[in-house]
Amino acid sequence: MTPTLFDHLEQQEPLSKELGPGTALLRGLAQDHEALIMEALFAVAAESPFRHMVTPGGFRMSVAMTNCGALGWVTDSKGYRYASMDPETGGPWPAMPKVFMDLAQQAATLAGYPTFIPDACLINRYEPGARLTLHQDKNENDFAEPIVSVSLGLPAVFLFGGLERSDKTIRLPIVHGDVLVWGGPARLCYHGINPLKKGSHPATGGYRFNLTFRKAG
DNA sequence: TAGTAGCT
């Protein structure tokens, strides 16, 4: 039986107050298909391997990334953008696995975006110490489309701020299986991930993986 | 400025 948004909200702290409308933290939503998801993730990585991209400023990112779907997020000395081809392999990104698409659409629907059809899935791999500093997702074409973020493996602290970098941030402890959706007035909020702490997780070993679904094109 | 260093 598919859980309703009410089922999820019932078991969690009231996020809507802090994060505003259009935003939901769906605790444990990805746990049901955890084995299938990890299998699909490794299949994607076998085709387009994880790599440490470089920011326009010339810094190597601590998070290793790959993509699946029609478009993939990339950064290099020329800037941030979406590309239909993997710069490393020269070929298209791997197709988005059905289990990814189904999960993203289920999460988006629960959060109030029933027509969400992602064309991009950025896969982030965090090792201990890896982090993402506060940033906005603004390389997509339509900001009316939400962001769906799936957490797998080691726990992390998700930072959620406002529309300006200097705005106060709240710290959300995120664990394996949690899915965070944000859109509407929160769509362009600054967010980030604190440096990952060392640990071990049955599903992912010493890593945290994050799937970020977007309609980019 | 999707980073890092350096401070409290």
Place this chain on the structure above:
DNA sequence: GGAG
């Protein structure tokens, strides 16, 4: 030495 970790957290902010």
